[in-house]
Amino acid sequence: MTPRPLWKKLLIGLAAVLVLAVTGIVIWFYGVLPRTAPPRDVKSVATPEALARGEYLATILGCAGCHSEIDESLPGDQIKAGRLFSGRRFPKFEGLPGELVTANLTPDVETGVGGWTDGELMRAIREGIGKDGRALFPMMNYPNFRMLPDDDVLAIIAYVRAAPPIRNALPKSSIDFPVSMFIRGVPQPVEGSPPPLPTEPRARGDALLKLMSCGDCHTQMVRGAPLEGMHYAGGTCMEMPAGTICAPNITSHKAVGIGSMSDDDLRRVFREGKGKDGRTLWLMPWSFTQKLNEADLEALIIALRAVPPNDFLAPATELKPEFKGK
């Protein structure tokens, strides 16, 4: 027998290494991940204080906004009357890998979360594991919600549970491969209760910026992940009935970001939904930021101003003529 030439040996060796690596990756993602812990044995209590705190948090953290049908004919991401926590098919935009569906969070037993325990809800919110054990797509902001202390999560659950039931059967999200595989690496169990959110304004603002999902819209995404180096530089556009709505650069850059806006200009964005040029903002969820208390609003502005400048010029929103001046 003549010995195999070296290149053949190398090729066979390389193929073997590839097969092993692929098998290893598949076993890792489908056999070992997601990291998960059993749901906790917890119980939310609907005191007036818990309900008020829960309403505040579920509003400003966008739970209500993402999990309810939105009236797209209105600016400011306003919830359709009578559809609080109905769940919805999420609008598609550039960089989203698949069809996202946000769950019906109302207490309807068949189509909502009426049959879930508080522990299962807590785990989904903070650890990204659905009732069925699947890893949730991290647009559901569990990678940041994991910083919420038990009390806050239980207050949110008490408020969600108090919503009127809505029968609205929705399919599960369908996420394209390989993102569907990689997201299995995102969930992480939470041990004990995280400390209360910081009260020092800068640290609180930094936490709010993350908890309020500002980067979801204001950072361009590639296959569901934020584009490196482009945090808060804007550039994502969505087709809406009102036109092509683009998220602007909100870094501290003086010319293309918010660096030249005064604190009052920024308060006007979050309180009244009016942008740099005085126009009413579409899609920007000012119907929720309106509800921020004074301390949280000021903290958010301080943190926003500290975002390093990026000179990216995001495309401008183009409203259809009939929506201009609305």
Ligand code: HEC
């Ligand atoms: C930016 C949009 C967004 C925000 C904000 C958001 N969610 Fe979600 N949520 C989603 C999406 C999308 C899914 C579905 C993910 C999937 O199917 O992989 C989801 C899934 C869930 C689930 C799991 C449902 C299931 O099918 O297993 C629960 C429970 C939930 N969210 C509750 C909340 C609560 C409570 C808050 C606020 C603290 C919140 N969400 C904030 C988008 C959001």
Ligand code: HEC
């Ligand atoms: C659902 C997507 C979305 C989320 C979430 C979001 N924004 Fe926006 N934001 C937009 C869009 C789109 C615009 C521009 C709207 C338009 O042109 O009509 C905007 C406008 C703004 C403006 C006005 C800038 C200017 O040039 O006039 C500021 C400031 C801003 N957002 C900050 C934030 C902060 C801070 C957060 C988090 C608390 C946030 N946004 C969350 C989509 C979003």
